[in-house]
Amino acid sequence: MTEPQELVEKLLTELPGWLPAQRWFAGKDRPVGSVRPLRTTVLLEEPRLLHVVVEVEQADRVEAYQLLVTDRDESYEATGDGELTGHLLDLMAQGREIDGLSFEHEPDAELTDGLRGRPITSEQSNTSIIFGSQYILKLFRKLSYGPNPDLVLHRALRGVGCEHIAQPLGSITGELNGEQVTIGMLQQFLPDAVDGWAMATTSVRDLMADSEALHADQAGGDFAAEANRLGQAVATVHADLERALGQQDADDDDIAATVRAMGSRLDRVAEMVPALGPFVPALREAFDKALDGRSTIVVQNIHGDLHLGQVLRTVNGWLLIDFEGEPAAPAAERAALKSPLRDVAGMLRSFDYAAHQMLVGQDEDPLLTERALEWARRNRAAFCEGYADAAAEAVGDPRRHGELLRAFELDKAVYEVAYEYANRPEWLTVPLSSIARITGEGA
Ligand SMILES: Nc1ncnc2c1ncn2[C@@H]1O[C@H](COP(=O)(O)OP(=O)(O)O)[C@@H](O)[C@H]1O
Numbered sequence: 001m002t003e004p005q006e007l008v009e010k011l012l013t014e015l016p017g018w019l020p021a022q023r024w025f026a027g028k029d030r031p032v033g034s035v036r037p038l039r040t041t042v043l044l045e046e047p048r049l050l051h052v053v054v055e056v057e058q059a060d061r062v063e064a065y066q067l068l069v070t071d072r073d074e075s076y077e078a079t080g081d082g083e084l085t086g087h088l089l090d091l092m093a094q095g096r097e098i099d100g101l102s103f104e105h106e107p108d109a110e111l112t113d114g115l116r117g118r119p120i121t122s123e124q125s126n127t128s129i130i131f132g133s134q135y136i137l138k139l140f141r142k143l144s145y146g147p148n149p150d151l152v153l154h155r156a157l158r159g160v161g162c163e164h165i166a167q168p169l170g171s172i173t174g175e176l177n178g179e180q181v182t183i184g185m186l187q188q189f190l191p192d193a194v195d196g197w198a199m200a201t202t203s204v205r206d207l208m209a210d211s212e213a214l215h216a217d218q219a220g221g222d223f224a225a226e227a228n229r230l231g232q233a234v235a236t237v238h239a240d241l242e243r244a245l246g247q248q249d250a251d252d253d254d255i256a257a258t259v260r261a262m263g264s265r266l267d268r269v270a271e272m273v274p275a276l277g278p279f280v281p282a283l284r285e286a287f288d289k290a291l292d293g294r295s296t297i298v299v300q301n302i303h304g305d306l307h308l309g310q311v312l313r314t315v316n317g318w319l320l321i322d323f324e325g326e327p328a329a330p331a332a333e334r335a336a337l338k339s340p341l342r343d344v345a346g347m348l349r350s351f352d353y354a355a356h357q358m359l360v361g362q363d364e365d366p367l368l369t370e371r372a373l374e375w376a377r378r379n380r381a382a383f384c385e386g387y388a389d390a391a392a393e394a395v396g397d398p399r400r401h402g403e404l405l406r407a408f409e410l411d412k413a414v415y416e417v418a419y420e421y422a423n424r425p426e427w428l429t430v431p432l433s434s435i436a437r438i439t440g441e442g443a
């Protein structure tokens with residue numbers, strides 16, 4: 001058996017090469033400088049299971065990442081070892097504390113222990129492990145200091161009986177440099193769930209397959225009724241968040257600051273991604289218009305990174321997951337109160353994505369492009385109608401705030417340009433072509 005110190009030292013030599021190959025590693029756009037150990041906790045002696053936090057230094061940033069490490073596997077990665085991850089569930093069921101790490105279950109949740117874990121295989125920003133058909137544990141890979149919005153908002157929503165979330169059941173927390181960090185969140189697992197992205201892209205594929213003969217409202221896999229229900233679910237979650245945590249009116253200064261932040265993000269992303277350059281003047285103009293034509297809006301806790309991959313359809317309706325906010329944003333920005341219109345804009349962007357990603361890498365075909373536009377228009381409208389039907393009075397129909405909603409959408413598209421540039425360069429064309437369409441500037 002390898003001693004913890006020796007294991008960590010071996011690991012440190014491999015991390016600079018290994019980290020950039022991980023989907024959850026947020027610094028893939030620049031080389032890894034140094035990797036230093038911050039804390040190591042022995043969770044099991046035999047077989048060896050360590051919880052390791054490392055600090056990764058890159059050009060302009062220093063970030064903490066957590067790893068679950070074993071000497072049973074040559075890669076040292078323990079998240080794929082069902083027996084070892086099962087131990088994490090057992091520790092939460094028992095409410096244990098090990099060397100400053102607290103494993104807790106929610107006060108009224110009784111957990112079944114003795115289950116083996118299996119990691120989910122889909123692309124993601126964190127690592128999630130499923131136990132039986134009951135639980136899913138998300139290990140937050142990049143650790144942020146202070147309260148974790150995912151855990152805080154799930155608990156608040158549970159407190160008001162929200163029906164559109166997977167119930168939070170437990171947590172793993174600890175301290176790093178004297179501040180609280182959330183390491184993991186355990187939730188009810190919905191084995192019958194299908195994510196919105198899978199459903200929406202199936203619908204687009206059906207339509208494309210029949211594009212010669214059918215329009216979006218005639219295709220077998222029409223998604224509009226689901227988009228409408230999804231709009232209702234999102235509006236209900238916003239109303240529940242308001243009930244749980246309150247709401248404020250945004251004054252002119254708040255709106256001006258929000259629009260200024262859009263401009264700053266644009267500057268940062270345009271510097272990094274030259275292909276955004278030609279659209280900068282039109283984007284600035286759209287942001288200015290939003291400021292000139294501003295209407296009264298409210299700010300509150302919202303989801304913060306809403307898209308079709310963050311919603312699950314179960315037999316009982318739509319659920320929203322992953323209330324962490326934009327993974328790249330600093331913790332303070334993610335915790336700030338925001339307009340619910342941001343979430344609406346995120347979902348509208350996602351309908352655009354679902355329709356247009358199908359065209360990536362294909363020869364230009366005007367009919368398919370027209371069908372993609374038609375699908376997106378139809379489902380965006382259905383979503384807004386559903387949202388307007390269920391929204392609280394202070395929020396109302398998102399389409400009332402035309403220029404501001406458009407600015408939120410464009411701001412999200414700018415964020416996506418940076419996201420695709422760093423993670424999936426072949427998809428960069430999806431947000432760029434949307435920006436071209438929305439601003440009326442040729443791509
Ligand atoms: N409660 C749940 N029940 C079933 N599947 C879930 C549940 N929560 C998450 N998932 C699945 O796990 C994936 C990743 O979850 P998510 O919270 O979005 O993690 P990440 O922060 O890594 O993106 C989701 O896309 C979904 O497919």
Ligand SMILES: O=P(O)(O)O[C@H]1O[C@H](CO)[C@@H](O[C@H]2O[C@H](CO)[C@@H](O)[C@H](O)[C@H]2O)[C@H](O)[C@H]1O
Pocket residue numbers: 123124125197305307308309310322326327346349350351353354416419
């Ligand atoms: O789900 P995450 O928190 O990891 O969100 C990040 O990754 C998303 C992609 O997985 C990314 O979403 C973008 O691509 C989606 C399709 O894959 C699309 O539905 C979204 O509209 C689009 O923004 C998200 O932006 C990023 O934060």
